[in-house]
Amino acid sequence: MRFAIHFAVLVLSFLPVAGGAWAHFNLNQNVRIFHIVQDDSGLNVMLRTPMAYILADKVGPAGADGLPRPAPFTTNELQDGVVMHLVDVEALRRAPFALADIVLDELVIEQADGRLQGHIVNLNVYPIGQEPGFATKAEATExxxxxxxxxxxxxxxxVGDAVVDIWLTFGDASDAAYALSMLSNPGLAGQDETANLILNYHNGETRTYRAKGxxxxxxxxxxxASSAAATFVVEGVRHIIEGIDHVLFVLCMVIGSLNLKALLARVTGFTLGHSVTLIMGFFGLAPSAPWFIPAVETAIAMTIILAAADAVFQRSGGKHSYLVAAGVTAGVGLLHGFGFSFMLREILKVDADNVWQSLLAFNVGVEIGxxxxxxxxWPLVVILRRMPTSVWIGARAFIAASISVVALIWVVERFSLLIA
Incomplete structure (x- = not known):
């Protein structure tokens, strides 16, 4: 499962670069992890961040040679006519904490009395893929x-292939509650999808927060616990609302239901199915072969076509029909649940003693979405049903056909990835 997750991270996180002077900063990871420990010494922040987030907006204007002025701790050169930015190792060795100074200036931790002033404890730089574990407080400390x-x-x-670990301390923290933000705007494509994971340790308890961007x-x-869980509820809502394949499947369930009872049967079945495999997939109880994720995504696209067909060729009402509908959507939900779990594992990426709370909160968010x-x-469907039969049948067929065309394109695209 771990290999499959890493494969998904590679596919989802390899993002193109933005325009501007720093256009060729690759962003090969878009995850930042904050371990924040509150104890008698104050507030300690151990942060892992891709180096591109720190330096991408520090590139200067182009010179006479056509090359931009390098950002601190970097060099640049033309490679096949493209400006590429590399880590300046010697500059880092001469003044490693100067890189941490940039982060210290841009990381804002505020309490009621204002912004806390921090100090640098340590810094490490690694090529991506060679960094040690950072999932727990113990790993981050080590x-x-x-x-x-x-x-x-x-x-x-x-630069896009380097990761930076930084330890900052804010010794004058006076309260357990605080607000965390970043002033930087690196201008990287995909930066709005940044997964920020914040683990707060206080009074022997760990709370995991999720923030995007x-x-x-x-x-x-x-x-x-409620404030931490709320961030995962929001993520669950966002995942289903922004996941167009899930939206289209739910839409097919709606137009395929003869009445509210039939809709309830479908939705309940789908909920039960995806809840089971969401938990299974998150905890690694799923095939570990690298083909599994693209296979699931291909199958999800196929279920949308089947749901669209079911919406057009509706069954007659009745208890047996409702049970069959619930059973079918439960089976489909099993597939969609794996899709949810891949996303959740991607955004959580850490082990914490409240992981079950995050899992439950994410699932609640999915249901809300x-x-x-x-x-x-549903109200729009009710209105259409009250129109002449030909209008409703034509509208339903048009919606189902349009959804099927989109899903068929996904099947072809995802199947090609599966074969690759």
Whole structure:
């Protein structure tokens, strides 16, 4: 399962680069992990971040040679006519904490009395793929036990292929609650999809928070279970609302239901099915072969076509029909649940003692998102049903056919990935 997850991360996180002077900063990871420990010494932040987030917006204007002025701790060169940015290892070795200074200036931790002033404890730099574990507080502490630039002088590492671990301390923290934000805007394509995972340790409890994007808007860390879970509820809602394949399947369930009872049977079956495999997939109880994820995604696209066909060739009502509908959508939900679990594992990426709370909260968010789709579309279906029969039948067929065309394109695309 771990190999499959890493395969998914590679596919989902390899993002093209944005325009501007820093256009060729690759963003080969878009995950930032914050371990924040509150104890008698104050507030300690151990952060792992891709190097591109720190330096992409520090590139200067182009010079007479056509090359932009390099960002701090980088060099650039033309490779096949393209400007590429590389880590300047010697500059890092001369002043490693100067890189941490940039992060210290841009990381904002605020309490009631204002912004806290921080200090640098340590810093490490690694090529992506060679960094040690960072999933737990113990791993983060061990990783930052000593300062190290883990790139040799003769090693050519692109900025987009480097990861930075930084330990900052804010000794004057006076309250358990605080707000965390970042001032930087690296201008990278895909930066709005950044997965920020914040693990807060206080009074022997660990709370895991999830935030998406650059953290330009502060995230409130209160240390309560409800505040941490709420961030995963939001992520669950976002995942189903922004996941067009899930939206289209729910839409097919809505237009394929003869009445509210039939819709309830379908939705309940789908909920039960995807809840089971969401949990199974998250905890690794799924095939580990690299083909499994693209196979599931292909099958999900196929289920949308089947749901569209079912919506057109509706069954007559009755208890048996409702049970069959619930059974079918439960089976389909099993597939969709694996899709949810891949996403959740991608955004969580850490082990914490409250992981079950995050899992439950994410599932609640998925259900809320599904309910939102139903609440918007069912009244429209009711209105169409009250129109002349030909209007309803034509509208239903048009919607189902349109959805099928989109899903068929996905089947071809995803199947090609599966074969590859």
């Amino acid at each position: 990783a930052l036990a000593a300062t190290a630039i883990n790139i040799s002088s003769d090693q050519q590492v692109y 650059l953290l330009a808007e502060p995230i409130e860390i209160t240390g309560t 599904q309910l939102m789709i139903v609440l918007v579309t």
